[in-house]
Amino acid sequence: MIAPWNFPAAMIARKVAPAIAVGCTVVIKPAALTPLSALALAKLADEAGIPAGVVNVLPTSEELTATVGETICRSPKVTALSFTGSTRVGKLLLSQCAGTVKKCSMELGGQAPFIVFPSADLDKAVAGLMASKFRNTGQTCVCSNNIMVHEDVHDQFVAKLVEAVKKELKFGDILNGATMGPMINQMGVDKVKRHLEDALEKGAKLEIGGGSLGGLYLEPTVVSNVSWESLCFKEETFGPLAAIGKFKEEETVIDFLNTSRVGLAGYFFSRDAGQVWRVAEALEVGMVGANTGMLSCCEAPFGGVKESGLGREGALIGSEEFLETKYICFADC
Ligand SMILES: *[C@@H]1O[C@H](CO)[C@@H](O)[C@H](O)[C@H]1NC(C)=O
Numbered sequence: 457m458i459a460p461w462n463f464p465a466a467m468i469a470r471k472v473a474p475a476i477a478v479g480c481t482v483v484i485k486p487a488a489l490t491p492l493s494a495l496a497l498a499k500l501a502d503e504a505g506i507p508a509g510v511v512n513v514l515p516t517s518e519e520l521t522a523t524v525g526e527t528i529c530r531s532p533k534v535t536a537l538s539f540t541g542s543t544r545v546g547k548l549l550l551s552q553c554a555g556t557v558k559k560c561s562m563e564l565g566g567q568a569p570f571i572v573f574p575s576a577d578l579d580k581a582v583a584g585l586m587a588s589k590f591r592n593t594g595q596t597c598v599c600s601n602n603i604m605v606h607e608d609v610h611d612q613f614v615a616k617l618v619e620a621v622k623k624e625l626k627f628g629d630i631l632n633g634a635t636m637g638p639m640i641n642q643m644g645v646d647k648v649k650r651h652l653e654d655a656l657e658k659g660a661k662l663e664i665g666g667g668s669l670g671g672l673y674l675e676p677t678v679v680s681n682v683s684w685e686s687l688c689f690k691e692e693t694f695g696p697l698a699a700i701g702k703f704k705e706e707e708t709v710i711d712f713l714n715t716s717r718v719g720l721a722g723y724f725f726s727r728d729a730g731q732v733w734r735v736a737e738a739l740e741v742g743m744v745g746a747n748t749g750m751l752s753c754c755e756a757p758f759g760g761v762k763e764s765g766l767g768r769e770g771a772l773i774g775s776e777e778f779l780e781t782k783y784i785c786f787a788d789c
């Protein structure tokens with residue numbers, strides 16, 4: 457189980473629990489940047505009475521992480537791989553698993569659409585965007601990325617969003633109500649800055665933020681009137697930049713959003729019941745939030761289509777990733 461840094465406890469719990477429930481032993485390779493949560497979970501597993509050797513943790517340095525990953529993928533002793541991380545690394549691990557024909561489940565990158573239609577309750581849509589865009593400082597695979605607002609409500613939506621950003625987002629002690637933290641590393645900071653500069657160059661308007669607070673701290677940023685040609689609509693930003701594009705026709709915007717090679721989560725706001733069903737079915741993603749910005753829970757299957765991954769985590773279907781079907785035909789015994 458190769459886990460990422462952005463939810464260092466939850467991602468591991470979601471992989472380990474179904475696997476041990478159906479009788480597997482597991483080796484967890486936590487992200488090099490966040491090994492301590494995995495070690496804490498191993499201690500809790502021990503205290504909970506899980507037999508020694510069932511839950512194992514293999515922390516690595518950043519230098520060795522690729523080698524350890526490759527060793528796991530190529531080992532004939534490992535029967536399945538469960539990975540959460542970037543699409544780029546996922547493809548590499550899949551190719552390394554091909555030699556032993558491993559069962560692989562892959563939770564890879566997304567580029568979640570977030571569409572606001574004219575009939576939407578704009579206050580609820582703003583609340584949904586605040587939750588799905590800025591949670592974990594924008595560093596989640598289900599973060600809203602391709603935000604498209606109908607031209608009739610674009611200006612009103614943007615004004616409400618800017619108010620919410622001013623009022624609700626705070627840096628500081630997270631145990632004391634702060635909602636924003638640092639980016640994980642300089643590469644993450646550079647990508648957000650690149651996406652912002654590119655959007656502004658292509659005619660977007662800076663509504664709030666745009667600055668750096670030093671180190672890995674970026675101001676939460678909103679830009680509006682973003683051109684569909686911008687980089688931020690072609691790649692996952694993975695940071696606190698809400699880039700908002702305008703659209704006119706439902707069909708045109710969905711066709712555009714469906715051109716993405718990834719499809720993990722998608723969100724939209726509309727109070728037109730026919731449209732709710734039509735759009736929920738048309739979006740090429742594995743998970744849809746209709747009139748909500750928070751869709752992940754342990755009872756629901758989590759996962760994507762296209763290059764966002766293979767298989768599902770959570771729900772009953774999540775345990776299928778760790779099971780094989782065997783057919784036995786008894787004749788005359
Ligand atoms: C919006 O962006 C377009 C380019 O994509 C630009 O021509 C136009 O002037 C911009 N409009 C506003 C109101 O900023």
Ligand SMILES: *[C@@H]1O[C@H](CO)[C@@H](O)[C@H](O)[C@H]1NC(C)=O
Pocket residue numbers: 710711712714715737738739740
């Ligand atoms: C998504 O858009 C693509 C490209 O325009 C289109 O071919 C496809 O039919 C759409 N998907 C659905 C399920 O409507």
